[in-house]
Amino acid sequence: MRQGAARPGPRQRFIRIGVLLVLLGFGARLIYIQAVQADALAAQGVTTRMVHYDEPARRGDILAADGTILATDVPRYSVEANQLEIDLFVRKDSHGNVAYAGAAGAAELLAPVIGWDETELRGALTGDSAWVPLIKDAEPPLWRRISELGVRGIFGTLYYERSYPAGAVAGNILGYPFKGEGDDDHPGHYTGLELTENDLLTGKPGSRDVEVGGGGQPIPGGEYSGTPARSGCDVVLTLDSDLQWAAQNAIDDQVAEMGAESGSVVALDVKTGEILALADSGTVDPAEARERGLGGSAAVEDIFEPGSTGKVVTMAMVLETGEATPTSTYSVPWTATFGGQVFKDHDEHATSNWTLNGILAQSSNIGTMMAAQNVPDQTRYDYLTKFGFGKVTGVELPAENPGIVHVPGTQWWDGRTRNTVLFGQGVGVNALQAAGVYQIVGNGGVAMPPHLVRSWQCPDGRTDTTTVGKGNRVISRDTANQLVGMLESVVDDGTGGTAKITGYRVAGKTGTSEMIGPDGNADFFVSSFIGLAPANDPRIAVAVIVNDAQTSSWGATVAAPVFKKVASFALQRLDVPPSTDEPVKIPTTW
């Protein structure tokens, strides 16, 4: 008799206990996984399926008033290689044989697409670096062709590059992104309008965290979080792109022809204060700013002595204070002494019987001082500041120079300065301020703040327009009208004949001033012409400033021809019909 067969109980009990323990183990493990570790394991699973995308924000466009895009963001890809991943790259043909593999295979596929030498590319793809830049600014079609090759270890990162489709047009005022050393793809600082309008132009980057399947597609009902990128707002300027281009060409040509150092042109809409053109010679495409050098707007950053173009302030002052009328008579010598200081006219002439209008037409310094001799110093200063000298215009550009106006009672306002300010010497203005004086005269005596930004509109529908209000009256309408008539005499009967525009009545003033040049000598001439057109109902004020012309220094020779070109172009662009009436002649002599 077998004992084991006779006693099955202990074994069964042993097996039962064993099975029970195993089941308990399973149960415990199940509870541990399902209850204790559930969240952590689920999160770990999600994490392995989650993909994070950064979405760069598109910067807003800057547009001219006519809709021409002056600055915009264009998509580009930075193409990079992971050499470690490329080492694992294998591509098989339809028969299952390895067709391409590793860096050699990747280079063979990529080289013809990106236009690199295959051997050179193979060298770039070989190694143990996880990040090797290949192409810095691939256009999307190129990146698409690269990505379609499906080479493992080749990555493309989307970013936006600032582009200036109109090239150098308005480059001086648009500004450009600074790029710090070693940070070429991530500009952080700007100049020009790119700086002043940065808050509007800057978008908000977005990101997405998505649970994806093997093919990269979102898993239905899976995790999805993030915010989409928000583009910046578009800024619409007051500039007319064609006029800006014409003004830049005109001043560039004249600077070259006259052997001048530089020049600027400002064109204003006298009724609104909108800046139609703000051109500087030598302006380059902002995209090439780093290589070629691009300063800001010389028209607002540099100051000069306005010279005889500033006499219009004195004329306004004597008319407004009742010291004179356009037909007041004066016997004007070519030299005279005021306050113990000797002054001369530009040219020796016999004592002439000129009216106030004639004094302006002939641009006589002596006559101007004679007309204003009874005006107190404070009034002289007040009129200079009322016309905008000595304070910034507030135009939307950085680094505007407020200019210089000395204050009566200070050491700088001496016996000579109190007289020289009457004919535009001893004061410093920028070109925009100088043009602003004529805007006031052309607008019936009301100053409209010059501005470059007309409106802006955001992707979320927000939009706004620059409001300038009704302006600020500086002189009476009668005085302004009289001044326009006097300035017309300058063009018809005086120094500004070269500014005449066929079919249109023109009012304006020439100017030449002498400044201390870079070499310390007083041989640096600033030639200018500032005018209004059409004189019968002024629409535009155009200021032309040319620095240190070599072939001539006269405003009539150097600056007025540029005025004529730019003003003619502007009148056409604004659809201003030619003048049909004749000017009222104001006597210049008596």
Add this chain to the structure above:
Amino acid sequence: MSAIPAPVPRRASTPEPTTRPALRVVRPPRRRVGYALLVIVCGWLLAVGVGAVLWFNTTMAADAFERHELEVELADLAEQRAIVLERINDHESPASLADRARDLGMLPGTHITYVRLSDGSTIGQPVAAGEESEEVNQESEWAGEESGEESLSQPPEAEL
């Protein structure tokens, strides 16, 4: 004599006449078909539910793929649009237009003539592009200029 009472004689039982109704075959109670219907409906609902869930899930998965493909296509199209706009912007810049016009032999028109609709008259003098009218070439008889200060009393020789 016994104290025990004498037993009362039991009356002999006499058969009573039968009064209950005659037995008849009853029909078995109707089966509770409601349960079966419930089971069928539940089964049907379960099947439809499971089928619907499967269908919805399959559709959602397919839609997810389609959405992914469409998003990729959208991104591609957006990039293509950006590239095309970039080309257009380049072509419509003032400098490009001027170059193209010059290549076509065009010249800037400097004298525009307007027609006044009220009386049909023309305003301005038409001049062919590239030609200057006599008036345009008129120089001021007064050839001199002015200076701001006495230091300019001796202008460059070319102007004297």
